Amino acid sequence: MKVAVIVKAEIKNSNIYTTHRSKISYHTDNLFLSEADKNSIEYALGLIRENGGEIDVYTFEKGIVAERILHEALSMGANRAIKFSGVDIYDPLQANIISNQFLNYVRKQGNYDLILTGENEETDNILARIAYGLGYNYYDYVIKIDNSFNYATALEK
Template sequence: MKIAVIVKTDLDDPKVYTTHRSKVSYHTDNLFLSQNDKNAIEYALDCVKNKGGEVDAFTFEKGILADRVLHEALAMRVNTATKFAGVDVYDPLQTTTIAKEFADYVKKNGNYDLIISGCSDEADPIEAYIAKDLGMNFIDHVAKVDKEYNFESNLEKGRVTGKFALPSVLTVLDSINTPHLPSFIDLRDALSAKINEITISSNDEQSKIVADQTKRKQVIFDLHQDPDAVQKLVDVLKEDGILK
């Protein structure tokens, strides 16, 4: 059995951000493998422990963050670690390109029975695009799952239960299991383990955040000079949608 685990950092961790007055600081030193991905790895390891096979870890994170999360995955005893460089997984304009490149890699290097990842609200659902490109089943927000592929998914307005068939792509929550803690020896060996790298050349336009530079005309409504000032203010507020 071949399982691929797509791993990433935990942007939801409150230690990643600090605020001082109106300034928000972003601390990459506090970014580590996400909790949901640890649960995904644990489930993958349990599957191959019972059925035989291998677990390969992949990430689309950049630079040192890619190495960090893959070293953590290796410490949990995945078999191989590979990072895709040259892309930004958090840029929605690159999501489909990244998914296609990963799907092409999978097709060339032998299909996986299961592709699994931890749920994340910080990036586009790249796993759904991967499932589409590979023609695999896709099950999202899995809250419970066993080694016989019985699952329960949490949806916005309820739950879905069933049994999925291989090959499938899953995204899982941290409620599916309790990950084991790597030993000191596993941590030591992971730091010296090989990490493979695949570079993606993308011509996609990159997203940009542009501040609104529009300068609004300032108007003073003075009741001493204009008896209709209140009505004029109400009309302006209605025009801007502030009042209805």
């Protein structure tokens, strides 16, 4: 089984960054994977333990932010960590660029059996484009999933 996990940093905590005028400064000592992304990696690790295979972790974050969270993902047990950079993923006008870059890369690597993400409200547009481009089903707001791929979403509640 081949699983990809798309991760990002936890930026909702006010200890992670400060703003001054139009500049944002990150406090790298406080940058970690989001809890939802940690859960996605843990789920992928469980699948790999049962079925064999490997986990690739991707991020669209930049600089030290990307390096920090990818190192954390590798320490959790991911096999490979890949950073896509050069585009601002939070700019909706650039969503097509980053999704096409990711699609081209994934097509060259071979398709995945499953692609997981954590909580990605800011980048849902990119994730939906990726799923459509690969011909995958796209499920968001999943709050529960088991090893047989039965799931529940927050939308069902």
